[in-house]
Amino acid sequence: GAVVSQHPSWVICKSGTSVKIECRSLDFQATTMFWYRQFPKQSLMLMATSNEGSKATYEQGVEKDKFLINHASLTLSTLTVTSAHPEDSSFYICSAYPGTAPSYNSPLHFGNGTRLTVT
Amino acid sequence: DAKTTQPTSMDCAEGRAANLPCNHSTISGNEYVYWYRQIHSQGPQYIIHGLKNNETNEMASLIITEDRKSSTLILPHATLRDTAVYYCIVNSARQLTFGSGTQLTVLP
Numbered sequence: 001g002a003v004v005s006q007h008p009s010w011v012i013c014k015s016g017t018s019v020k021i022e023c024r025s026l027d028f029q030a031t032t033m034f035w036y037r038q039f040p041k042q043s044l045m046l047m048a049t050s051n052e053g054s055k056a057t058y059e060q061g062v063e064k065d066k067f068l069i070n071h072a073s074l075t076l077s078t079l080t081v082t083s084a085h086p087e088d089s090s091f092y093i094c095s096a097y098p099g100t101a102p103s104y105n106s107p108l109h110f111g112n113g114t115r116l117t118v119t
Numbered sequence: 120d121a122k123t124t125q126p127t128s129m130d131c132a133e134g135r136a137a138n139l140p141c142n143h144s145t146i147s148g149n150e151y152v153y154w155y156r157q158i159h160s161q162g163p164q165y166i167i168h169g170l171k172n173n174e175t176n177e178m179a180s181l182i183i184t185e186d187r188k189s190s191t192l193i194l195p196h197a198t199l200r201d202t203a204v205y206y207c208i209v210n211s212a213r214q215l216t217f218g219s220g221t222q223l224t225v226l227p
Contacts, residue, residue: 004162006162032213034214034215036217043206043217043218043219043220044157044163044217045217046214046215046216049213049214091160093162093163095162095163095215097213105151105168105170107153107165107168108165108214108215109165110155110162110163110164110165111162112161112162113160113161113162115160
């Protein structure tokens with residue numbers, strides 16, 4: 001149980017275009033999902049917290065107008081990279097807790113990531 | 120979240136136990152110790168977590184010292200597929216903060 005699915009697994013896009021990444025919780029509902037970014041040979045960095053039915057919360061230094069997050073249902077959050085540039089090339093990973101009010105005693109489950117390459 | 124310290128890399132022979140240490144000397148009373156691993160180009164995989172007591176599941180064992188200032192993840196019989204970056208995370212927030220982790224390489 002507790003499967004998080006991301007789509008697509010990888011995407012190549014041209015500079016200036018927009019790319020949408022989907023994150024789905026397949027067998028549970030999640031009021032909150034988290035989006036991370038990972039550059040080569042670096043650790044995961046939290047970008048934003050996606051809240052169902054409300055605005056996302058972005059970490060310091062992450063441009064909310066560039067990385068649009070929509071969490072329209074309890075099983076789907078989307079991240080849209082707008083006007084992509086080569087420096088946005090990275091590995092994007094989403095995650096979620098089963099349940100609506102996770103405790104500290106609740107593992108976070110991750111998708112398998114989306115490799116974005118902007119040419 | 121409390122800061123954790125892990126060795127940058129470790130090697131382990133296939134079939135032997137892999138013992139991965141983690142220091143978290145500033146851990147507070149309500150913070151859990153979580154272990155995840157990340158195989159190259161995949162999302163992190165949850166392994167195990169604990170608060171005070173030692174824990175064991177089908178993947179690994181977690182040994183937490185009595186003062187909770189350090190812990191050890193034990194993979195009892197490492198295989199080549201266990202080669203990955205292992206992250207020790209002390210969690211008191213809904214999101215997880217990842218450090219640099221330990222690159223475990225299982226050698227044939």
